[in-house]
Amino acid sequence: MTERTLRGRVAVAGIGETPYYRHGASPDPEFKLVLKAILAACRDAGIDPRDIDGFASYSNDRSEPVRLAAALGTHRLRSATMQWGGGGGGCCAAVANGAAAIHAGLADCVVVYRGLAQGQYGRFGQSAGDVTVSGEMAFQAPYGVLAPPQKFALRVQRYLHEHGIERAALRAVAMASYHHAQANPRAVMHGKPLTEERYDQSRWIVEPLRLFDCCMENDGAAAIVLLPAERARDMAAGPAFVLGAATGADHRFGAPAHNSPDYARANYHGVAADLYAMARVGPADVGVVQSYENFTGGVVMALAEHGFFAPHQANEFLRLENLLAPDGKLPLNTSGGNLAECYMHGFELVLEAVRQVRGTSTSPARRRDVALVIGGPMVAPASSLLLGSEAAL
Numbered sequence: 001m002t003e004r005t006l007r008g009r010v011a012v013a014g015i016g017e018t019p020y021y022r023h024g025a026s027p028d029p030e031f032k033l034v035l036k037a038i039l040a041a042c043r044d045a046g047i048d049p050r051d052i053d054g055f056a057s058y059s060n061d062r063s064e065p066v067r068l069a070a071a072l073g074t075h076r077l078r079s080a081t082m083q084w085g086g087g088g089g090g091c092c093a094a095v096a097n098g099a100a101a102i103h104a105g106l107a108d109c110v111v112v113y114r115g116l117a118q119g120q121y122g123r124f125g126q127s128a129g130d131v132t133v134s135g136e137m138a139f140q141a142p143y144g145v146l147a148p149p150q151k152f153a154l155r156v157q158r159y160l161h162e163h164g165i166e167r168a169a170l171r172a173v174a175m176a177s178y179h180h181a182q183a184n185p186r187a188v189m190h191g192k193p194l195t196e197e198r199y200d201q202s203r204w205i206v207e208p209l210r211l212f213d214c215c216m217e218n219d220g221a222a223a224i225v226l227l228p229a230e231r232a233r234d235m236a237a238g239p240a241f242v243l244g245a246a247t248g249a250d251h252r253f254g255a256p257a258h259n260s261p262d263y264a265r266a267n268y269h270g271v272a273a274d275l276y277a278m279a280r281v282g283p284a285d286v287g288v289v290q291s292y293e294n295f296t297g298g299v300v301m302a303l304a305e306h307g308f309f310a311p312h313q314a315n316e317f318l319r320l321e322n323l324l325a326p327d328g329k330l331p332l333n334t335s336g337g338n339l340a341e342c343y344m345h346g347f348e349l350v351l352e353a354v355r356q357v358r359g360t361s362t363s364p365a366r367r368r369d370v371a372l373v374i375g376g377p378m379v380a381p382a383s384s385l386l387l388g389s390e391a392a393l
Contacts, residue, residue, distance in 0.1 A: 005278050008393045010099035011232035011239035014045025014225035015351045020188050020342035024119035026219035033221035034063040034115035035071055041111065045225040046236050052225075054079035054107030056098035058090030059345055063115055079107035083247075086383070088292050088338075089267075089376025091346035093383035096245035098226045108228065114347040115221035139257030148294065149214055151258075152378050153206040156297030159264040160208060163311035167208065169318035170296040171199050173332065174212045174339055176323035177293065181336030184362040188216060189340035213296040215338035222347045224354065233390075240357040240387040243370065244279030246271045247383035254380040266301035266377035271384050276307075279370075279386040283307035286386075287367025288331045288356045290349035291374040293338045298377030303330075306374065306384070325363040334363040349373050353387050 016037045018028075026033060042049045049072045055065035056079075065080035079101040083090035091114070098110035133141045145151060159165070178194035181187035194212060202211035232239035253260045253267045276282055283306060291299045300314055308330055309317040317329070325331035335341045335352040342348050353371040355361040361368075369392045373385040 006096065006099050006103060006242045006245055007278055007280065008241055009103045009229055010226055011229045011241045012224050012354050012387065013227040013232040013235045013239055014041040014047065014237060015354050016040025016044055017222040017348065017351060018220045020186065020218050020220040020344065022188065023217035023219055026117045026119060029120050030115050030117035031063050033117055034068065034113055037115065037221035037223040038072065038111050038113060041223040041225045044237050047109065047225060050074050052109050052111050053077060054098060054101050054110035056081045056094045056110055056112045057114060058083035058094040059087050061114055079110060086376055086379045086381045088294060088346040089379035089382040091292065091350060091375040091383065092245060092373050092385035093247035093381065095350060095385055096247060096383065099242050099245065102226055102228055110226040111223055112226060113221065113223035114345050116345065117219050118217060119219065136256040149206045149209055152295050152298065153209050154258060155264055155378050156295060157208050159297065159301055162264050163314065165300060165314045169300055169314050170213055171196065172318045172320045172323060173293065173296040173299045174199060175320050177333045177337040177339040179324060180334045180363045181340035184335050184341060187336040187341040188218060189336060208297065209295055215294050216343045218343045220342060220344055222344045222351055224350060238358040240354040241390065241393060243281065243386040243388040243392060244275045245385045246274035246278065247381050249380035249382065266298055266305050267380055267382045268302055268305035268384065271382055272306045275384045275386060281370055281386065285370050286372045287370055288334060288365035289372045289374065290333055290337065290353050292346040292349060292376050293333065294377065302374045302377040326366040331365040334361050334365060346375050350385065357387050357389050
């Protein structure tokens with residue numbers, strides 16, 4: 001029986017994105033932003049957009065595949081997948097779904113995308129003033145727990161307390177993102193460096209999270225083109241091969257309300273194990289990481305759960321010098337990430353991982369044959385992705 005794996009079967013052949021804007025500042029509607037990103041990815045891959053026959057996205061993206069296919073003039077639509085739940089935790093799962101469609105023969109050329117125009121549709125995650133609430137929010141809204149920082153701060157605070165992790169570890173994560181953004185002209189925070197003093201003096205959002213511990217809110221779109229590995233090898237842009245992908249949730253992680261049995265965690269124990277098993281690599285093989293920063297505390301948790309250090313080692317490992325390209329122990333968020341490049345619901349992290357593998361990042365890591373993307377800590381389902389060069393296969 002043939003091994004069930006995505007390892008080496010599919011590759012990212014093209015990447016594309018629009019300019020990134022502060023939330024509400026995009027001059028274009030959301031659908032147009034997504035089309036621009038897809039066309040840019042097709043140009044990068046050197047393919048005709050009409051040859052796209054599959055689409056994949058996540059977090060209830062509003063740009064529907066049928067409408068995209070019509071606008072692009074595609075010859076035929078064969079696959080359309082939407083990753084349910086988890087918000088930005090689906091950014092890597094959407095790539096996995098698109099790759100799986102190709103490997104299964106359901107499509108030959110899949111575009112994975114995410115677009116946001118908050119001036120058109122309102123701020124993501126903002127309370128809508130609903131008359132009634134249900135599900136988890138029914139337990140939280142009456143007590144004023146309405147926004148993502150409030151929800152996730154509870155898990156982070158517990159984690160920091162249980163493992164004796166100092167605020168300096170969170171600060172190092174934020175400063176690494178801002179440091180790398182200064183080399184990246186695409187970054188919204190390019191030209192706006194972050195100092196220790198500025199971080200320490202920033203206002204509290206909800207303890208233990210200060211302003212610079214929280215992701216930005218942005219408008220824009222990003223997309224990648226997936227092709228079968230044998231076809232991607234012939235493309236002008238260097239392919240980044242899918243080594244492994246995993247998604248899911250640990251036992252009762254999403255139990256409402258805030259009632260999961262292992263509360264202080266980011267939800268990657270099972271995901272990380274599946275990811276490394278498929279990719280046939282371990283943490284020591286990973287040269288660079290793009291980790292979704294909804295909040296810096298989630299990054300600390302996610303890196304530990306992916307095996308880079310034990311929780312009690314976080315204070316020693318998470319020092320700024322260890323997180324910087326090119327020579328840090330583990331270069332982190334080398335385009336600026338959600339904190340300083342753009343909050344494209346984490347999909348910009350996938351593009352940066354491709355750039356690292358290609359060697360075209362504005363902050364290239366010394367070791368970049370294996371690049372890890374971590375999507376959406378502390379949500380369910382969460383997902384992760386490993387991309388690699390030909391040498392990593």
